[in-house]
Amino acid sequence: MANEKFDYVIVGGGSAGSVLADRLSADRTKTVLVLEAGRSDYPWDLFIQMPAALTFPSGNRFYDWRYQSDPEPHMHGRRIAHTRGKVLGGSSSINGMIFQRGNPLDYERWGADAGMETWDFAHCLPYFNRMETALAAEPDDELRGHDGPLVLERGPARNPLFQAFFRAAQQAGFARTNDVNGYRQEGFGPFDRNVHKGQRLSASRAYLRPHLDRPNLTVRTRALVSKINFDGIGTSDVRATGVSYRRNGKQHSVDAQEVVLCGGAINTPQLLQLSGVGDSTHLTSLGIKPVVDLPGVGENLQDHLEVYIQHACTQPVSMQPSLSLWRYPWIGLQWLFGRKGPAATNHFEGGGFVRSNEDVAYPNLMFHFLPVAVRYDGQKADAKHGYQVHIGPMYSDARGSLKITSTDPTVHPSMKFNYLSTEQDRREWVEAIRISRQILEQSAMAPFDGGELSPGPTVQTDEEILDWVARDAETALHPSCTAKMGPATDPMSVVDPLSMRVHGTSGLRVADASAMPYVTNGNIYAPVMMLAEKAADLIQGREPLAPIAAEFYRHGSSPVPDSLEGLDSRPQVTPARNQGAA
Template identity: 85%
Template sequence: MTKTHYDYVVVGGGSAGSVLANRLSEGGQSSVLVLEAGRSDYPWDLFIQMPAALTFPSGNPLYDWRYQSDPEPHMGGRRVAHARGKVLGGSSSINGMIFQRGNPLDYERWGADAGMESWDFAHCLPYFRRMENTLAADPDDEFRGHDGPLVLERGPATNPLFQSFFQAARQAGFPLTDDVNGYRQEGFAAFDRNVHKGQRLSASRAYLRPNFNRPNLTVLTRALVTKVNFEGNVATGVTYRRNGKLHTVNAGEVVLSGGAINTPQLLQLSGVGDAQLLLSLGIKPVVNLPGVGENLQDHLEVYIQHACTQPVSMQPNLDLWRYPFIGLEWLFGRKGPASTNHFEGGGFVRSNEDVAYPNLMFHFLPVAVRYDGQKAEAKHGYQVHIGPMYSDARGSLKIKSTDPAVHPSMVFNYLSTEQDRREWVEAVRISRDILGQSAMAPFNGGEISPGRSVQTDQEILDWVAADAETALHPSCTAKMGPESDPMAVVNPLDMSVHGTKGLRVADASAMPYVTNGNIYAPVMMLAERASDLILGNAPLAAQHTEFYRHGISPLEKDGTERNGAGTAAAPAAGA
């Protein structure tokens, strides 16, 4: 039976919420209630647990909230679909299982803003290490963690297409690296992934489910929080809908971890946001915070697909008649084609000499298929996912109804800036350069998408506008920053919402800038650090460790740059 008062009510049982539920309930002193609007991530659900089944949940209303942007003004009025996990574990239960911290200079950028000094890389690194159990890293590696709950495996990347792709990147003038999450992000390598022993390791499986038996931890699914309740500016609890009925629960602290879409939506519904917007919908403002829903950032990506002339790709595994055999191999051994997330390798590069650190991300797959499962018309194929990492485009999110079940209005403003458009042209041209190198020649059966008809800068931009998809990294809609910043929402020193008491935010919405890569790992780090700040624990000591800086880092004795820049062999699974 659910109590009527908890020390902490965590709104959202996704990536950040799973971390918070674990850490806030540790030791047994504090009672914690997690309210997740989606359903449970059942262990028997193959679409969640089987890595290669990742294409099935996207767009499926049983797994996906199926958000959409408003018509994007610089993409021909297209609405861009945004999949968000509708189960425990949130999007970590339906995503591509790629684990990337981002570049250390991302956090130096965070820490350079006024009031954000404690979020630089030296302060974030210990929390990355606390959450990790990195199987592929040396136990003495000062960058990687080895005893955290999140087990990380390195993608094998043994398919000959991966090895040729890595060699082609070198031929195009780009380095290899030992670990994109270590000393040097810049370069190409096998990727860490949230797959353990052939099965998806979501945030829920790593942090939440192992602690279901704690007497001070309660997790309710299918519980849609409709409002944060206030007395004056003090958050006293929440109202939620479950089984068709409204319930109210009181809390010492309310912690929002619904993500970059739900958290600002719930803040606005509860009277925290731009006062004019709230009044226009008949909502009485509690705190006028115009930054709620603003600063919306994301990564956009395209697929550059090639036919493959040799029978080495994984394309045949997309044939429906093979599914039962592939599924049985996974069910009885957690092996075979179903045990991989496909995103086993890729890299990060600078598109020009004016950028200080990589602004383009590559994911290479030995198969030609879209994220929704639509496969290319080729017997064998491969592809690169490519997109700029720190676009200066900014969007916004606004509720358009007082009904919490109505999705908010979202405009990302993709392709709206000169920088964004320039980097997109650079991204496509660099991808084609790599895929056109001699190392790929034995397999290159010609470009399927976008095809030879797309050549000029404008043709490239037109194709991106018509074909690009989100990389599913919405963020920054309730950014951290000091109260003196009129657009800041969250206090970086304790994660409290400015102008309120008893209300905190800890999820992707609190990020000030989107990071350089997939954002799952940064969100988990942010939640780990936020848990200490919320509990009032002494933060982990800052770790001032040298990391790679282009044009600054020293050379090794043999004249090559440290950590793989001059390595002759392609990265291997245990690199």
């Protein structure tokens, strides 16, 4: 029997895949198939739809790929758990719902690399705007979108702990900002969130589900793609012709004019390697016949690491009591019948961005403040009331790699992130902890401060701080850059930035976090969605949206960083005046 045929096969129904499914199927003359290895994001699934339930899917095999790093050599040999969404909507169906574009200078950095000129901020901004409806933005703000599928609600941050934290940041010498996604990222204030009317607004809900009735769009869940099929192997015309996948215990193959990989920074390089696209020496060692020798597949792995600085709270104003099991029924009923109450928010309602020293061009630290002391896995601090700050460096020069160890697609790849492996990374971690403590020790927090619970007063010296980070830090869940965009002349690039084609092939594209050349200085969901929006135009051969040369805040008088390349290799610096010892 002949294989089914589609114009586009999208591998992965996550964040980027949902965007591509919508934008590509909008052309009713083209047929689109989405293959998602995980389950559907059922409307009745409270773990997905209820914002405050975000801790439950993490580590749960029904929602999470449950990846782990290899033993990290600079973190006492710990394996770091990596939650990744295994469900329609991908990680946007189980993440913290924080919407951060990153700094405009992140994209200036992208655009400064050879061949990447069309990925600077002016070229990315129209795609950020196309995808969002920023409810808190002014109607005439050219830096924000006003009629896109992603409806963004600004965190109310009404809890007195938020207001005290913002005042404390100002007392420590840091600015307030009206909009971290607008003109000025640097500073502190409420955050935009993918929460709308008390419910999670995942990529699937925003882009995919509204169009499931299109006759040219087919979505299949629990379909694990095991291989990309090629013609012309061994010639100069290697073309992807479709994919093979397993569903309901049976093997299937489907043909496509274009295969678009949207599996993310882990699944996409894994599938490329399984299909013979990657470092030929490594593939041959596993008995895989190389199709295209691309040594950059799986390299350049980047992520954000973070810790929680937790304090006990002396006043009964934190959300800590809502973690009590006996309160869950009432909290659940409030949400079910009114989309209100503690379950209707992600609680990540505010925070900020700062520079840890005067030699960095734009913020390299991000703060998330929570009016509760709890870890992502739901483990709460031993306190009746508490609060915490999430903190970590945002553009570390540590680089890792990802490699398959088996030809079995169900075997997770080997991943090593090399956290804390560089002088820059270690220095900025010390600065991050000292700045966090400086803010939390300001007089604005004094009426609430019941003492530091974690790391605690015994952690003071640089060495003690780094040892605590190595023992306690978790990933912020932003893996990226493992199939980076760049010209074919760059031996480590994988994806053509003008077409999203995988170098050395035709009919094969990548549009997800793996294509990012550098991780941005915030949560990566928004950049991934922007990348997918732009990729949809490039894949369809449409004229990209016209660049918008909007002004944005730059620290100091220099219009651009002194050396964009230097962001990866800055010399050691002395912390700025307001970054003294805790």
